[in-house]
Amino acid sequence: MEHTVVASGLTLHYGSTRALEDVGFALRPGTTGLLGPNGAGKTTLLRILATALLPRSGDLSILGYDPATPEGRLAVRRRLGFLPQNPGYYAHFTAFDFVDYVAILKEMSDRASRREEVRRVLEQVGLTADAGKRLRTLSGGMRQRVGLAAALIGDPPLLILDEPTVGLDPEQRLRFRELLAELGETRTVLLSTHQTEDVIMVCQQVVVLHQGRVRYDGTPADLTRLAHQRVWLSDARPERMLASWRAGDGRYRSIGDPPPDAELVEPTIEDGYLTLVEAHPAVTSR
Numbered sequence: 001m002e003h004t005v006v007a008s009g010l011t012l013h014y015g016s017t018r019a020l021e022d023v024g025f026a027l028r029p030g031t032t033g034l035l036g037p038n039g040a041g042k043t044t045l046l047r048i049l050a051t052a053l054l055p056r057s058g059d060l061s062i063l064g065y066d067p068a069t070p071e072g073r074l075a076v077r078r079r080l081g082f083l084p085q086n087p088g089y090y091a092h093f094t095a096f097d098f099v100d101y102v103a104i105l106k107e108m109s110d111r112a113s114r115r116e117e118v119r120r121v122l123e124q125v126g127l128t129a130d131a132g133k134r135l136r137t138l139s140g141g142m143r144q145r146v147g148l149a150a151a152l153i154g155d156p157p158l159l160i161l162d163e164p165t166v167g168l169d170p171e172q173r174l175r176f177r178e179l180l181a182e183l184g185e186t187r188t189v190l191l192s193t194h195q196t197e198d199v200i201m202v203c204q205q206v207v208v209l210h211q212g213r214v215r216y217d218g219t220p221a222d223l224t225r226l227a228h229q230r231v232w233l234s235d236a237r238p239e240r241m242l243a244s245w246r247a248g249d250g251r252y253r254s255i256g257d258p259p260p261d262a263e264l265v266e267p268t269i270e271d272g273y274l275t276l277v278e279a280h281p282a283v284t285s286r
């Protein structure tokens with residue numbers, strides 16, 4: 001299948017902070033997870049893809065358009081759904097009015113067809129019965145769905161979601177993941193998350209960003225495999241490892257080069273992720 005997003009050499013610095021350094025990847029229709037520790041550059045990258053920021057250098061093609069040009073940016077914006085980390089909801093708006101407002105910003109001027117579209121997206125995220133409720137009375141999970149409904153206006157072929165599952169309880173997270181998986185069946189979805197479970201459950205591709213660089217780009221299963229035969233249990237904390245923590249049963253679970261005769265266990269995707277991130281410890285001055 002053809003690539004919908006192709007990025008190469010993306011670089012962006014905020015003063016002396018190198019938020020992105022030579023970032024490249026390609027996306028196809030389906031769902032891709034963007035993982036990385038705090039400050040890795042995820043939000044910066046998503047904002048560049050959403051045309052809210054211009055990179056200092058690098059090439060980007062989104063749905064065949066070049067967002068470095070004003071015409072390209074406009075074309076991308078018309079075909080993009082973006083759920084930012086802090087969408088800035090208007091607490092006194094109802095869910096319907098908020099999504100309708102976003103539809104107006106998206107240039108839908110015909111009132112009847114716009115309201116029909118608003119009803120369609122609210123239905124898609126399961127909010128039809130709550131459309132008349134004010135945003136301040138909704139739970140965090142419902143508000144997150146309102147944000148997603150707004151991003152779905154116009155049925156965009158590309159959806160960019162910045163930490164959409166943050167602050168949701170396990171039940172809400174499950175429902176939200178189900179919705180994301182469904183959306184990825186017919187479009188390109190890129191979501192940043194701190195939840196490796198999100199990636200396992202909904203993503204076909206995962207990109208790991210760390211210190212502004214792409215450390216991994218592949219399938220979730222291959223990310224898990226990076227920790228194959230590198231995770232072990234022990235009663236005492238080992239001396240040489242990449243990461244080690246004490247589990248609820250009092251035993252240590254460690255990642256790294258296991259000692260001879262170590263009690264090896266099957267890795268999880270989190271182990272694979274930690275193998276990458278812990279191999280490049282945080283640097284204070286770059």
Ligand SMILES: Nc1ncnc2c1ncn2[C@@H]1O[C@H](COP(=O)(O)OP(=O)(O)OP(=O)(O)O)[C@@H](O)[C@H]1O
Nearest residue numbers: 014017018019036037038039040041042043044045
């Ligand atoms: N407007 C800004 N001005 C200066 N530095 C910034 C700005 N925005 C982000 N940064 C810095 O750039 C780096 C990347 O930030 P970014 O928000 O992209 O990371 P992130 O991976 O989204 O982090 P988190 O998971 O905490 O949201 C960080 O070091 C951050 O402090």
